[in-house]
Amino acid sequence: MSTLSNPEAEALVTSTDPHHPANHIGELCRNFYSHGWVTGTGGGASIRHGDHIYLAPSGVQKELLRPTDMFVMDYKTKEYLRKPPVLKPSACTPLFMAAYTERNAGCCIHTHSQWAVLVTLLCEQAGSDVFEIERLEQIKGIPAGPTKQGNLGYFDKLRIPIIENTAHEEDLKDSLEQAIKTWPDTGSVLVRRHGIYVWGKDVAQAKTQCESLDYIFQLAVEMHKLGLKWTQ
């Protein structure tokens, strides 16, 4: 491991700018905790800052993250430039890396939202590995994808692939990468009985997409309870 000398490594997580990734990941996770997205150590977020990938530790309370808890990986060499003692990097790291490598993402979020989980269960009951919904205004909050401009329109159908859960988070890597290839315009992948991975070109796009999706998932569950169909 080619870690930087201590002062250089500490400089990677020392900034008064609240939008510096070392500060921003903790702030995002505190926000996500209030939605119930990252409770009980589940879920998390990662940010790419030039050639530096910022990652949280594994198995810690994500709402308590401090800048000094952060791992920093060199994107090109995949070596850690900064490793907090004792801690291990998030088990989501290979999944976050897939979003950076396959989609040139600037931020990737993983939530254990109960609405996302419920939607995967309803799709399972219907024998489907794709969540589909249409004719909701909030669909306009979802980016149309790298091969298109802007966001989906009101008359576009939202489709999100669902992959099956595995015993260990890191074992989701191959199926997530496959889903990204099969669905070139998707900005998210649902994980059955587990949650969702959402990415964007930057933090704002990943976060607002995640919020729009969660709104849609909650609505979808309530629609199902009322006997209303998601698509015509």
Ligand SMILES: CSC[C@@H](O)[C@@H](O)C(=O)COP(=O)(O)O
């Ligand atoms: C409630 S434990 C959840 C973890 O196994 C995993 O699913 C997760 O999302 C977080 O992994 P972590 O390694 O703590 O970043």
Ligand SMILES: [Zn+2]
């Ligand atoms: Zn998880």
